[in-house]
Amino acid sequence: MASSQLYTSDFRNGSVVFYGSTTTSSKETPQAKRSQLTNAVEIKFNTDSTLNHPICHKLIYDFHAIFTKAQSVARMEGGRLRLEDVLILNRRYRLAIRNAVDLIQAEDENHTTREFIETLCAADTLWSLFEAIYMKPQGRSIVVDLLEWARESFEFATELLNTVLNTATSTGTAYDRHELYWNAIIAQVLVGDFTAAYNLLTGNSRFEKDVMMQRMAKIFRSLKIDMLHDKNNLDDFVGIQKHVRELLSSGQFKNSNDLAFICSILIGDKTAFKQIFEGLSQNWYELLPAYILFCHPGADMGHVLQISKNLYNLLVIGKQPVKLDETIFTVLSLDYLKAIQLICNTPSSLWFAAHLTDMIYKINNDNVTGEDVDIRATLLLDYAKTLFTVPQLWEIAVGYVLESGLENAMELLDTQVAELPIDNVKIANRLLHICQKYDLVRAHLDITKAMTLKFERESEWSEALCWAIRNETTELVTQVAHKVLLHARPESISQMAMFEQLADKFLLSPALIFLHKYYQFNQLTKRGYLQQAAQTLCDLIELGLAPPEFHTVLFENMAKILNASNEGDDLNSLIDRATICDLMRRLTLFETQEMVRTQGIPENQILERTKLNSQITVLRRILIQSLANRALAKTT
């Protein structure tokens, strides 16, 4: 089939525009015309204000579980779903919606919950309507499919039936005494459940003696809706209606207003429908299936839109259609793209649009495979973006991005995760877990860098270093290690327990190696391994990696440790002669370097100069003492 289309998207502003030319179909079905993408349709997404509601979260989680299952089953079936599997999953989706409605209704009512309930109820109605139109086997009567929609979606018939029967059971009275008895029968007629209507009627305590009821029961028995699947049976159905009309006009039901009223419905009397709308039904579309059945039993899909508008105009006088009405009209016109647009424009409905579109595309049904534009991917991605605005829903959001099927899904995910706000370590760790799971390199780098800089600003050096190491880039590690050496107190370095777990591979930079060694020096000193400690300290000085400011610390440490040794009884120094000489050379070299480095800088700006000179002098003296002790030790 031929089609051409393009779309542009502006995800940041939450809109996408689809353009397309007419698609042609290689398989025309008598009842359904293919949806034609002929106009530019802009789908804008409303920000979802209910996302923070806990019941909304539950709904989102439930939907995600079903969505995941749908993807898993479809993967095994080559990307499509069998009709039965679609219907099973649809039932689950709708059950999740109904459960959410029940939960919200149990809460205290306010404006937000009322709105949410309305959205959910509309979603349930629309979902089953989409199923009736787009997800049925071919070769069926749209009239029958809409009646099934009525039975599945409109609860008034079941509620009335249950009320009448349950009350009768609990009170022990005959259910035909219930004030709603006739309403219950009418309701069954309106959803095409003539078996239930028949059972209610024949259960009437006066049935055996009431000829009119028996006549009506016979009519109910003869009305088999499924026969309408075969156009050849239309005459039979119309014949039944004609018979009812004759019975009515000849006064056969004149002694029963209720039965006469039911006859009016059966023959498609518009006045009867108006009365029902005023008394029984809250929504005009709840009468649509019955209206089509009794007024246009042979209607094809192509007629349904006009019939529905006629019904709307008949029942709803003086009011413009609301969004749900418009959406229903659009679904019935087979312009499903526009219907999705309308759904997306409704606040708090993106979750619905995304999942519904996913199911429509999954079904192995020619009626909807004509579209090439990947609206599904776009909706899933935008839904994911909405979920990313709520921290509790990030992990789910990731799943939707990955399942969108977009070629650059990983790249988009990487970018999205990298841009998420990080308020604390817990969130950062959660995000890193996601990065690790899906190999999101860029996000990993951005998150660890952000955390590093955060702790740097707060002078939390140990944390900053940890995050820099997790970042695994040498530049950042070096930068932070250098800052630690410059700004951190030596005692705090000696308390950086992270070095205990530091595997060699994390020693990414010389500065980090230096810090690690300094930490080791401190640990050795604490544990009393003074000789090793002294040797380590020598290595640190030899490395020459410390910033000049840190040399003060090193010299001070060396002076202390050697002085303590010199004052002991053991004349053997902690370090050997060669090392002592090396250190003395090192001191001289350092002094010279310092002079060169600080040349031109005014004396009063070199704050540490006096301290450093003093340290060097002291250390030199101690080193000479150590040398002398070694010489004495040799001779004795």
Next chain:
Amino acid sequence: MVSISARIETGHRDIVHDAQMNYYGTRLATCSSDHLVKIFEVKPNGQSYPMAELVGHDGPVWQINWAHPKYDNVLASCSHDRKAIVWKEINGKWQKVYEYNQHDASINSIAWAPHQFGLIFACCSTDNSISIIEFQQDIWKPTKIFNAHDQGCNAISWAPAKTSKSLIDPQERMEPKRLVSAGNDRLVKIWKEEGPDNWVLEVELEGHNDWVRDVAWAQSESQTLSTIASCGLDKRVIIWRCADLNEKKWTSRVLTVFDEVVWHVSWSLCATVLAISGADNKVSLWQERLPNEWSKISDTDDDSRYDKV
């Protein structure tokens, strides 16, 4: 050695979902998404002739099942249109004799009970329930098991009729009727009739990791064991065995894990061969040559591979 003995062009206009030979192997019934059930006469030489086209369903017909020949030519079919229909050949013409429409969603599987129990069929549906319908004193009497499986029931199969005798009561008695069902709750469940119209869950068999698509109870006991095969979306075929049904101790063994989803399992009449078909477009036949050791006896992929329509 396994080989194809005949290919039959059914003339269906859409996917054929099921094909069943009758008891004697002289008739073939097929059903399809084109809403039709077709019946063919099959000759021993493999030639086939269309006999009837049964019109009555309003949706894809998922499964058909022949009743025992003692009831003459009787066939049951089930469909997406929520109906199960019983057809009977009367004076050479096939007619609809009963229509059951008490399910709220597609009826996915249908099976006649062993003939010793009478003319009874069971069917199961996406609405989670199972129906057992018995023809008694000229009327069809349904019994329903509600909420048999969460998220839909996919397949149903009857246990073979068994008689039992005891030393205390030497009169032979029929064991209670039993059914096995498979559902999207990943479970295989065994149901037992404890009294008239009273079916209870006897055992839940866990072993599948995903939707269970089909289940078949072997109609003969193997090594005095009751045997059930099940298959599903997890690509596994599991053999379940039990020495004494009243003990309710079932063991399971994964026959094999296929590369693709497995759709159907079916036992031969003597339960010596298990046929398995799946999304890999292959049909394989397996035989238990040694206890608990199954071998694939259909080895030629070319012979057993079918292209998707």
